[in-house]
Amino acid sequence: MSTQRLNAISQSSQRKPSITVEEIRRSELFGSQVFNEDRMTQYLTRDALESVKNAIFTGSKINRKMADQIAESMKSWALSMGATHYTHWFQPLTGATAEKHDAFFDLLPNGRAIEKFGGSQLVQQEPDASSFPSGGIRNTFEARGYTAWDPTSPAFIYGATLCIPTVFVSYTGEALDNKVPLLRALHAVDEAATKVARYFDKTVNKVNATLGWEQEYFLIDKSLANSRPDLVLSGRTLVGQAAAKGQQLDDHYFGVIPLRAINYMKDLEVECTKLGIPVKTRHNEVAPNQFELAPVFEEANLAVDHNLLLMDVMEKVADKHDLKVLFHEKPFAGINGSGKHNNWSLATDTGVNLLSPGSTPMKNLQFLTFFVNTIKAVDSYEELLRASIASASNDHRLGANEAPPAIFSIFIGKQLSEVLDELEGVSQGKLSPEEKTELKLNVVGKIPEILLDNTDRNRTSPFAFTGNKFEMRGVGSKSNCAKPMTVLNTIVAKQLINFKIEVDALIAKKSLKKDEAIFNVLREYIKSSKRIRFDGDGYSESWWKEAAKRKLSNNKNTPEALQVLTSKHTLELFQEMQVMSETEVRARQEVELETYILQTQIEGRVFNELVNTHIIPAAIKYQNAVIENIKGIKEVYGAGFKKQAVAQLAILEDISGHLEATRKKSDAMTEARKKANAEPDVYKKAMAYCHDVRPYFDDIRYHCDKLEQLVEDQSWPLAKYRELLFIR
Ligand code: ADP
Numbered sequence: 001m002s003t004q005r006l007n008a009i010s011q012s013s014q015r016k017p018s019i020t021v022e023e024i025r026r027s028e029l030f031g032s033q034v035f036n037e038d039r040m041t042q043y044l045t046r047d048a049l050e051s052v053k054n055a056i057f058t059g060s061k062i063n064r065k066m067a068d069q070i071a072e073s074m075k076s077w078a079l080s081m082g083a084t085h086y087t088h089w090f091q092p093l094t095g096a097t098a099e100k101h102d103a104f105f106d107l108l109p110n111g112r113a114i115e116k117f118g119g120s121q122l123v124q125q126e127p128d129a130s131s132f133p134s135g136g137i138r139n140t141f142e143a144r145g146y147t148a149w150d151p152t153s154p155a156f157i158y159g160a161t162l163c164i165p166t167v168f169v170s171y172t173g174e175a176l177d178n179k180v181p182l183l184r185a186l187h188a189v190d191e192a193a194t195k196v197a198r199y200f201d202k203t204v205n206k207v208n209a210t211l212g213w214e215q216e217y218f219l220i221d222k223s224l225a226n227s228r229p230d231l232v233l234s235g236r237t238l239v240g241q242a243a244a245k246g247q248q249l250d251d252h253y254f255g256v257i258p259l260r261a262i263n264y265m266k267d268l269e270v271e272c273t274k275l276g277i278p279v280k281t282r283h284n285e286v287a288p289n290q291f292e293l294a295p296v297f298e299e300a301n302l303a304v305d306h307n308l309l310l311m312d313v314m315e316k317v318a319d320k321h322d323l324k325v326l327f328h329e330k331p332f333a334g335i336n337g338s339g340k341h342n343n344w345s346l347a348t349d350t351g352v353n354l355l356s357p358g359s360t361p362m363k364n365l366q367f368l369t370f371f372v373n374t375i376k377a378v379d380s381y382e383e384l385l386r387a388s389i390a391s392a393s394n395d396h397r398l399g400a401n402e403a404p405p406a407i408f409s410i411f412i413g414k415q416l417s418e419v420l421d422e423l424e425g426v427s428q429g430k431l432s433p434e435e436k437t438e439l440k441l442n443v444v445g446k447i448p449e450i451l452l453d454n455t456d457r458n459r460t461s462p463f464a465f466t467g468n469k470f471e472m473r474g475v476g477s478k479s480n481c482a483k484p485m486t487v488l489n490t491i492v493a494k495q496l497i498n499f500k501i502e503v504d505a506l507i508a509k510k511s512l513k514k515d516e517a518i519f520n521v522l523r524e525y526i527k528s529s530k531r532i533r534f535d536g537d538g539y540s541e542s543w544w545k546e547a548a549k550r551k552l553s554n555n556k557n558t559p560e561a562l563q564v565l566t567s568k569h570t571l572e573l574f575q576e577m578q579v580m581s582e583t584e585v586r587a588r589q590e591v592e593l594e595t596y597i598l599q600t601q602i603e604g605r606v607f608n609e610l611v612n613t614h615i616i617p618a619a620i621k622y623q624n625a626v627i628e629n630i631k632g633i634k635e636v637y638g639a640g641f642k643k644q645a646v647a648q649l650a651i652l653e654d655i656s657g658h659l660e661a662t663r664k665k666s667d668a669m670t671e672a673r674k675k676a677n678a679e680p681d682v683y684k685k686a687m688a689y690c691h692d693v694r695p696y697f698d699d700i701r702y703h704c705d706k707l708e709q710l711v712e713d714q715s716w717p718l719a720k721y722r723e724l725l726f727i728r
């Protein structure tokens with residue numbers, strides 16, 4: 001057997017169920033490595049604490065004197081915890097996180113060493129920004145980018161390093177990361193939602209967007225994963241015949257978690273708990289070796305940071321357990337891919353979930369207001385939301401059988417639909433006392449009961465209301481939630497601003513009462529956003545046809561989906577909400593297109609390598625063995641040998657056929673890549689990769705998988721699906 005595959009199999013089969021983790025009470029560990037409010041209270045002067053709290057609550061700046069004090073305290077705490085280095089931890093547009101470690105250590109002029117970390121190091125750092133993608137914002141002569149502390153996300157110690165969550169901006173102030181636009185969007189939705197929430201409760205001073213993500217992933221034995229060049233370089237298997245057993249028995253989902261996996265999870269959870277990531281749920285997912293982890297929801301910016309940190313911790317802990325985590329959205333063909341549902345809501349500083357109904361008619365009207373406005377926002381910007389989850393890897397999943405379609409629609413369930421249908425009948429202008437009573441008691445008043453029994457969930461919907469939150473399901477398992485969260489919060493902010501203007505106008509000009517005005521505006525929104533509501537099967541072909549009639553976008557691939565970023569509608573939105581300037585949006589679009597091109601290009605190259613140096617040689621070797629066999633038969637039987645070698649000759653022909661096709665297609669793909677590479681325009685190049693290069697992948701794969709079925713198992717060089725997915 002090919003040595004690499006053989007070694008991997010033998011190593012993976014000999015693994016002992018890894019390190020057992022001692023069960024420690026989670027509440028004692030929680031946040032022990034975080035410079036959180038408790039630590040700050042302990043380490044900061046009262047003034048410094050006030051200034052951090054103000055910065056968190058109102059976004060106010062922290063002055064230099066305070067920054068020095070905070071840095072000094074942070075350093076004392078970090079040193080006491082054994083940290084030796086600090087880093088500004090940020091989210092460049094590559095999608096991952098980046099860090100540059102500096103030692104606390106510094107030299108005095110007299111040559112003696114001290115531990116140094118002052119306000120200037122806390123507040124600002126200047127990484128060599130020219131190596132991060134910027135979409136042309138930074139010219140090479142002005143390659144400066146700055147990272148600056150984001151006090152809304154607490155510093156933490158990871159390894160022996162104090163990590164300071166930061167934003168990353170250019171010298172001229174443009175966002176070079178995913179965090180800046182998110183923070184701006186969260187600010188916008190806070191302002192807009194607070195004003196609307198005050199219709200219902202004057203004491204509300206702040207509204208936070210909340211996010212609870214659900215991270216899906218695969219766990220594969222490290223040696224097996226590393227034996228596959230495609231998994232190592234592109235994160236997914238480019239070839240591989242489905243195992244005889246897949247997920248058809250439905251025996252993995254919520255089943256008993258395999259021992260190695262559960263040990264990994266326990267270890268992981270302890271690490272997460274120390275880092276203040278509130279992990280809560282773990283279970284098997286649908287596909288073999290697929291799992292899910294979900295936390296308690298948090299304020300969106302913190303939740304995004306925690307998800308990014310989690311992905312990093314997951315990889316490190318996996319390594320310790322001789323496992324490899326796969327975050328790719330579709331690492332294996334023929335079985336489910338992975339996603340990262342984003343559960344989202346809005347919460348007031350008074351502790352109220354605005355998407356949760358309450359005990360009084362006013363609270364229910366408040367629920368309805370935020371509920372309908374979210375629907376209206378999604379209806380107005382469905383294509384932009386789709387763009388926010390577009391990536392080369394997620395293209396394999398969106399629209400595939402187990403994932404939401406590339407068409408955005410909202411599922412709210414039968415009973416809430418009925419409530420909205422009734423509200424469509426609300427009278428124009430003033431409402432009679434009878435109508436008001438009827439509405440409050442029998443329409444809006446019924447909502448809490450309805451939600452108690454909101455069981456008819458539709459798993460095929462990309463955007464579903466699930467009782468007290470919306471759940472965005474198309475987000476890719478690999479992606480940074482900051483992107484969809486930026487869009488969702490921006491569009492809801494914009495919508496709530498419009499809503500407030502319209503309600504105030506009805507109150508002022510038509511002298512309607514507040515609740516009458518609200519009912520009037522909501523009625524019109526319900527009518528005008530009907531097309532986005534769909535409770536049926538999102539996977540069905542009839543829905544695609546229906547969605548086309550409703551003029552909902554259906555962008556099946558990333559280059560096409562990204563076009564909407566620079567439409568007039570989008571540019572105006574981001575500018576008006578002060579989330580991104582036109583330059584920033586254009587830069588982002590360019591970076592995303594380039595990332596798409598690069599990822600597809602890498603896959604193409606890996607494919608060539610697999611075909612030419614693994615698969616074709618294996619097939620030829622086996623072909624030779626068959627030829628030798630046929631020669632022997634001929635020697636024995638002479639002219640009549642063919643009758644005795646029917647099977648061998650057929651096998652030989654099959655192999656030759658698939659060999660030829662594999663080689664031809666892979667050469668044609670190389671040609672297509674060369675042509676695409678010559679294209680100077682980034683959009684056209686991405687389209688060429690999408691339409692001219694990518695389609696060859698399936699073709700080549702088909703023939704390779706056929707060869708895998710023909711060639712003697714012993715001689716096949718690549719770890720097979722049954723090994724990757726079933727050796728535990
Ligand atoms: P399901 O798998 O049925 O969608 P889970 O329990 O796995 O449900 O996921 C629920 C997720 O929703 C959790 O991550 C949870 O933190 C999150 N969540 C619950 N309430 C809110 C809320 N108000 N805002 C944001 N996320 C929420």
Ligand code: MG
Nearest residue numbers: 214341343471
């Ligand atoms: Mg979910």
